[in-house]
Amino acid sequence: MRNLKRVLSLALASIMLLGMMVVGASAADKTYADLTDSDKITNQEAVSVLVDIGIIEGKTDGSYDPSATVDRATMAKLITMMLMGDVDQSAFQGTVTDLKDIDSSWAEGYIKYCYANGIIEGDGKGNFFPTEPVTVVQAAKMLLVAIGYNAENRGYSNDANWSTNIMRDAQTTLFYGSTYTTTIRSLTKGLSVKATDALTRDNAAQMIFNALFVQNYDPEYQYDGGVRYISKYTALPSLAATTYNGLNRNVGVLTAVNDDGYATVTGGDIVPTKKINGDVTLMGKAVAYYKDASGLVSSAVVEDKDNTAVTVPGDLVNNSAKSKDVTKWLTNNGLELSATNAYIVTNYVATNTRAITAADLAGIGNYAVAYVIDSNGDGVVDALVKTTKTVSEVTGAVKTKTDSDGKVTVSIPGVTAGYVSAVGYEDLSKGDLVMHITYAGTTYITECESVTGKITGYKGTSAIYIDGTSYTRSDGAYGGQTVTQMKDLDTSAKKDVTLFLDENGNALYAKLIDATSTYNVAVVLGYDTVGSSVEDSITATARLLFADGTVDVVNVSGGNGTSIAPGSTLTSSAQTAGTNYYLVAYTIDSDGNYELTKLTTSDVDFGGKDIKYTTISNASIAPGKAVFTDGFIGNSSTAFLVANYSSSNNKFSTAATTTGIANAPKYTGTADGVVITVDGTAALVFVTDGTLQDASATSNYIYIPSSVTPSYSSADKLYTYSKGYVNGEEQDIISKIALTTGAVMKVSLNDDDVVISESAHGGVAYKGVSFGNDVLTVDTATTPLVGKAYYTLADDAKVFEIDSDGKITEIAASGITADKTDGVIVLGASDMSSTMKAQYVYITKTDSSATTATVSVNSTSVPSANTADTAASCGTPTKNTTVTVSVTGVADGATVSVTLDREYSTSFVANATLSSDGAGAYTFTCSNPASGSVVDMVCVTVTAEDGTVAIYYGSMTISA
Numbered sequence: 001m002r003n004l005k006r007v008l009s010l011a012l013a014s015i016m017l018l019g020m021m022v023v024g025a026s027a028a029d030k031t032y033a034d035l036t037d038s039d040k041i042t043n044q045e046a047v048s049v050l051v052d053i054g055i056i057e058g059k060t061d062g063s064y065d066p067s068a069t070v071d072r073a074t075m076a077k078l079i080t081m082m083l084m085g086d087v088d089q090s091a092f093q094g095t096v097t098d099l100k101d102i103d104s105s106w107a108e109g110y111i112k113y114c115y116a117n118g119i120i121e122g123d124g125k126g127n128f129f130p131t132e133p134v135t136v137v138q139a140a141k142m143l144l145v146a147i148g149y150n151a152e153n154r155g156y157s158n159d160a161n162w163s164t165n166i167m168r169d170a171q172t173t174l175f176y177g178s179t180y181t182t183t184i185r186s187l188t189k190g191l192s193v194k195a196t197d198a199l200t201r202d203n204a205a206q207m208i209f210n211a212l213f214v215q216n217y218d219p220e221y222q223y224d225g226g227v228r229y230i231s232k233y234t235a236l237p238s239l240a241a242t243t244y245n246g247l248n249r250n251v252g253v254l255t256a257v258n259d260d261g262y263a264t265v266t267g268g269d270i271v272p273t274k275k276i277n278g279d280v281t282l283m284g285k286a287v288a289y290y291k292d293a294s295g296l297v298s299s300a301v302v303e304d305k306d307n308t309a310v311t312v313p314g315d316l317v318n319n320s321a322k323s324k325d326v327t328k329w330l331t332n333n334g335l336e337l338s339a340t341n342a343y344i345v346t347n348y349v350a351t352n353t354r355a356i357t358a359a360d361l362a363g364i365g366n367y368a369v370a371y372v373i374d375s376n377g378d379g380v381v382d383a384l385v386k387t388t389k390t391v392s393e394v395t396g397a398v399k400t401k402t403d404s405d406g407k408v409t410v411s412i413p414g415v416t417a418g419y420v421s422a423v424g425y426e427d428l429s430k431g432d433l434v435m436h437i438t439y440a441g442t443t444y445i446t447e448c449e450s451v452t453g454k455i456t457g458y459k460g461t462s463a464i465y466i467d468g469t470s471y472t473r474s475d476g477a478y479g480g481q482t483v484t485q486m487k488d489l490d491t492s493a494k495k496d497v498t499l500f501l502d503e504n505g506n507a508l509y510a511k512l513i514d515a516t517s518t519y520n521v522a523v524v525l526g527y528d529t530v531g532s533s534v535e536d537s538i539t540a541t542a543r544l545l546f547a548d549g550t551v552d553v554v555n556v557s558g559g560n561g562t563s564i565a566p567g568s569t570l571t572s573s574a575q576t577a578g579t580n581y582y583l584v585a586y587t588i589d590s591d592g593n594y595e596l597t598k599l600t601t602s603d604v605d606f607g608g609k610d611i612k613y614t615t616i617s618n619a620s621i622a623p624g625k626a627v628f629t630d631g632f633i634g635n636s637s638t639a640f641l642v643a644n645y646s647s648s649n650n651k652f653s654t655a656a657t658t659t660g661i662a663n664a665p666k667y668t669g670t671a672d673g674v675v676i677t678v679d680g681t682a683a684l685v686f687v688t689d690g691t692l693q694d695a696s697a698t699s700n701y702i703y704i705p706s707s708v709t710p711s712y713s714s715a716d717k718l719y720t721y722s723k724g725y726v727n728g729e730e731q732d733i734i735s736k737i738a739l740t741t742g743a744v745m746k747v748s749l750n751d752d753d754v755v756i757s758e759s760a761h762g763g764v765a766y767k768g769v770s771f772g773n774d775v776l777t778v779d780t781a782t783t784p785l786v787g788k789a790y791y792t793l794a795d796d797a798k799v800f801e802i803d804s805d806g807k808i809t810e811i812a813a814s815g816i817t818a819d820k821t822d823g824v825i826v827l828g829a830s831d832m833s834s835t836m837k838a839q840y841v842y843i844t845k846t847d848s849s850a851t852t853a854t855v856s857v858n859s860t861s862v863p864s865a866n867t868a869d870t871a872a873s874c875g876t877p878t879k880n881t882t883v884t885v886s887v888t889g890v891a892d893g894a895t896v897s898v899t900l901d902r903e904y905s906t907s908f909v910a911n912a913t914l915s916s917d918g919a920g921a922y923t924f925t926c927s928n929p930a931s932g933s934v935v936d937m938v939c940v941t942v943t944a945e946d947g948t949v950a951i952y953y954g955s956m957t958i959s960a
Contacts, residue, residue, distance in 0.1 A: 031299035046209035066202035073107035073130035133198035140170035148217030173214040176238035245292040259441035284345040284383035286375035314366035326358040343383035348439040367476030389435035393812030414812035474506035486510040524582035661792040705806025706742030763827035770818035850891035851950035871953035885922040
């Protein structure tokens, strides 16, 4: 028995008997696996054990809150729980102490228990200070007494060097496994702290965890002249070995996590049926978990701190003559490859069927995240982990739903196809760029880091400079964006761009920050002055109509030569519609005064941007139409002001306002007013007159792959299509009528989501598509992307790709790959003849590698992929006669070149002239050999969109 400093009450004595019993691991109602912020915990192994055995618990919101400070009252509770198990503090209310500041403390009983056992002391004046933070040295003293040391004997109290004495013992306690050892296990093992530091919840867990595994002590007493003293301490087994039923540590390699999140640990004894949670990001690493004599204790595996992970550079080569040779890199990092089978983890799937080779580490590239792991510190690589994630843009609001079992799923437009289980979605919003990967039924999401600045240079095709800092183009560049496309966003170094980075800090995607968002433009409806002109400045006021539709009177500061000219006829009493108003850009000085820069029909440099206005008359404006009138291009930040003009007093008062092309007002050939452009893009459209029209709502669209055959229920008279898409979401489609497959169709649904009617989609079909600056560009002419139409997207617009199997995948608009041959269907929020706002965009992907064509020479069919040596024989035409070459059925996007090759000829004067009718027919005149015969070879080269080449050879023998 430990020495009790004070006599315990009867109630306390009965509780002490309970303390000698084994504490079961089931004491924890909430486990470590339930914590919502485990990724923020530094001492994960310690916290996991203490939470799972019930010594410490998470907060009521489900978090652990590792950085929060532990107060003295909480430390008393934790030590009580460590020694006694899950016991309520009311059990100790009968204990008498001389402390006078704990009566109102929530932890009064725990404090009394610790005080009665000498674990804590007051200040000698009856104060414990329960709400003050506990320091490292104070916590160490409590733990040392808890494991059996006597505070007075060891100099923890009534000693000038008490702090030194405590830290001495805390740092020299001995580890106890299943036997006694001489191995030191400091109570501060794993911590970097000072004695006077306030203890965090994270560090408190580590200190208590350390205390579980050190030898305990029982003091032996002797008497000298009637005075009792401690002659020695007898070592006792640890709390882990006794109170916690042989609690022990186990280690293995995490090699799988199933759809329920349960781990397989190879080298340990963990399989999914044990139901211990695993983190896929630890795949291939050594992980730790705990058991006791009754079985598994841990609710989740945690990373073993003996793991050493080293990131593999993407440009290593398997060439000993090069400085970036794999073997040299390994040697420089103190590593070597194992001759035995190691773990190779690719996108969270682990195998160990062979050894890792130098070739595995060469040429990984700069986008994939790859690292090698030495899991036991022996310098040998035990695993190679490589992860390549998909890059997507969040195109709409993130939505969640919870099922009856409390499981939360999330829908992330542009990233997920419908609702899925996901990790890392909580802080996402529209416009974010993310990297994601799906494994074992869960999508893991990482939001891309970004930098903002001006493009100050570039290096060939390899790097872009933002504010002088170089960023290498990522191999995973979003949408295949090149350095040239990045730098062409702004060649003047005047505009801000956001550069998104991959996990290796490389440039994934550059996006121009909308210029209109940084400009202040307004309409001056009138001004008054006390002096003779506006340049009398501080005495002038102006009545402004702002881009948000509000009207206010502001003070105007001094002019700079480009401000409103003195002597203007515009006054507060003369505001005739369409004539007496000024358009200005403005800044606000430190005194709140406005400096107005008058705009003209020519560009004015305002803060490095070219701003001007243009008058419009009888113009058409439509929601979603990027080119909305007279060639003006708007975007998601274009502001529309519809003035409220009163003819009775010739004044503008308030205005209706909308922002973004998608929300533009609708006018058909009636809008009068002005457009302010910033660097060529419409920033503000001020409509002073016109007939405003209404817009209409969206429809439901379906797509069923042509391979799908419906089942029909004669009883219900319903067709069921087992695979289809409604507004892009995959689901069974039930219909009262037979539906069209292999095409996008518009349908009507009843309240049970059963199709009751079908019609043509009502949109517009194109071939060829690209996307940039918030505008969708499609082809309207025979030559792809020469005749163009422009669309912007509704706020909740969706873009889908249809592959050759009929599978639909939702993508971010910014992820559209420019392609001249893809089929495109644009579906608007209303009749497409009157609006250019896209609600749904369906892109049917073509095979960019297709080189198909039908080739014949003199009506003889010529196969593809033959060679000159195996050319198709196309007859023996007479010399000087005309030969016809026909090339039809050429794959979309492919180009054709027809040449003559006469390298086999023994004599000819010159190559004949090759002519084309422009529709696939080519003609030439045969050779005219002087004697013998020659071979005329026709070469038809078909080059696919992606550069794949097929050559069709046809030969003819021409005799003299």
